[in-house]
Amino acid sequence: MIEIRRVFTHVEHIHHEFGPRAATPLVRGAIGAVLANPFAGRYEPDILPMMALLDPVGVDMAHRLLAAMDVGTEQIATYGKGAIVGAAGELEHGALWHVPGGYAMRELLGWKGDRNAYRKGEAEEKTGQPANALSIVPSTKKVGPPGAALDVPLTNINASYVRGQFDAIEVRVPGAPAADEIVFILAMSTGYRIHARVGGLLAENISKWDGLR
Amino acid sequence: MTANIRKLLVQVDETRIEMGQAIDPPTRRAVAIAVIENPYAGRYSENLDELIAIGEELGALLGQKCVAALGIAPGAAQSYGKAAIVGEAGELEHAAAILHPKLGAPLRVAVENGAALVPSSKKRGTLGTAIDVPLGHKDAAFVRSHFDAVEARVSDAPRANEIVVAVAVTDSGRPLPRIGGLKVSEIKGEDGLR
Numbered sequence: 001m002i003e004i005r006r007v008f009t010h011v012e013h014i015h016h017e018f019g020p021r022a023a024t025p026l027v028r029g030a031i032g033a034v035l036a037n038p039f040a041g042r043y044e045p046d047i048l049p050m051m052a053l054l055d056p057v058g059v060d061m062a063h064r065l066l067a068a069m070d071v072g073t074e075q076i077a078t079y080g081k082g083a084i085v086g087a088a089g090e091l092e093h094g095a096l097w098h099v100p101g102g103y104a105m106r107e108l109l110g111w112k113g114d115r116n117a118y119r120k121g122e123a124e125e126k127t128g129q130p131a132n133a134l135s136i137v138p139s140t141k142k143v144g145p146p147g148a149a150l151d152v153p154l155t156n157i158n159a160s161y162v163r164g165q166f167d168a169i170e171v172r173v174p175g176a177p178a179a180d181e182i183v184f185i186l187a188m189s190t191g192y193r194i195h196a197r198v199g200g201l202l203a204e205n206i207s208k209w210d211g212l213r
Numbered sequence: 214m215t216a217n218i219r220k221l222l223v224q225v226d227e228t229r230i231e232m233g234q235a236i237d238p239p240t241r242r243a244v245a246i247a248v249i250e251n252p253y254a255g256r257y258s259e260n261l262d263e264l265i266a267i268g269e270e271l272g273a274l275l276g277q278k279c280v281a282a283l284g285i286a287p288g289a290a291q292s293y294g295k296a297a298i299v300g301e302a303g304e305l306e307h308a309a310a311i312l313h314p315k316l317g318a319p320l321r322v323a324v325e326n327g328a329a330l331v332p333s334s335k336k337r338g339t340l341g342t343a344i345d346v347p348l349g350h351k352d353a354a355f356v357r358s359h360f361d362a363v364e365a366r367v368s369d370a371p372r373a374n375e376i377v378v379a380v381a382v383t384d385s386g387r388p389l390p391r392i393g394g395l396k397v398s399e400i401k402g403e404d405g406l407r
Contacts, residue, residue: 008224
């Protein structure tokens with residue numbers, strides 16, 4: 001059921017955006033895996049079996065993305081995920097990515113929760129400990145043609161309300177997805193927008209450790 | 214002159230399966246892209262030496278970024294190409310100044326050798342304009358299995374006063390070459406052509 005056709009990695013270093021040059025550039029990265037869509041061209045009521053099979057795909061992608069970004073795990077401050085489904089598929093096929101994509105990054109970044117509980121739709125236990133990827137992984141998805149661009153949202157890994165790190169990265173794989181393909185995407189960054197200055201919660205002031213503030 | 218680099222992007226495109234056929238080892242194409250300020254934006258300058266110097270700097274930087282992203286020894290690079298997109302306040306000759314006089318020599322150092330010309334493309338464009346960077350074998354331009362292109366695009370560049378400069382390096386040809394022509398195994402490597 002899992003057939004990975006292409007893997008596309010993208011890393012960018014942002015030094016400035018016409019303001020002061022940053023001492024340390026913002027590093028943002030994304031990885032897109034182009035998979036065959038086993039449900040293309042028909043309505044398949046039971047698509048859940050694919051979700052578990054995507055777990056190792058997500059874990060491998062998360063590790064590849066971190067390696068391509070060439071930064072330490074502790075430097076990752078935001079994350080996001082997405083999917084672009086080819087024309088012979090449906091949006092719901094892209095939704096298969098929510099659990100395996102998100103939890104691959106969260107576990108890589110130190111989350112200690114229960115992935116199986118989440119898969120079953122149960123609430124997870126918050127550990128109350130800092131820096132273990134407590135936040136929901138924001139996402140977007142769409143059905144699109146080859147080369148379609150997806151704006152993948154990025155938010156802080158521990159507190160979704162960190163305003164200076166609200167961001168998005170545009171991801172597209174030239175030539176994909178074909179009609180019978182899905183591009184599954186993970187994205188991460190090292191933190192604040194390069195000239196962030198609109199106030200709000202700072203990452204250093206996260207206090208509730210509830211995934212939000 | 215040191216380039217004022219706003220953003221630096223590196224992409225690797227790895228093909229594992231094409232038309233149902235396993236590609237082993239996968240073909241891999243890397244593109245490194247710099248978004249720079251155009252020092253001649255908005256005016257006509259007879260002399261373009263600043264951009265020529267920037268081209269030399271970027272040939273080394275972007276070539277090295279590609280090789281590092283592929284994780285290969287420099288000599289394992291197989292094909293290369295270069296391209297530039299000039300923002301609206303610049304002219305096509307600005308792209309030529311970056312690409313043609315001095316970018317090639319340090320790129321050839323980054324990939325070891327490179328007797329063949331570095332194929333190129335250029336255009337004027339705006340934010341998100343895509344350019345197809347042509348690819349050719351670095352030692353023999355007529356190697357047919359390595360005629361290819363890879364797309365470079367930056368969502369927020371070039372602004373009017375910017376230039377997007379891309380260098381592409383691969384460790385492979387097309388995924389399923391089967392249209393004949395000169396093969397890698399037949400390269401003489403003397404004239405850069407065959």
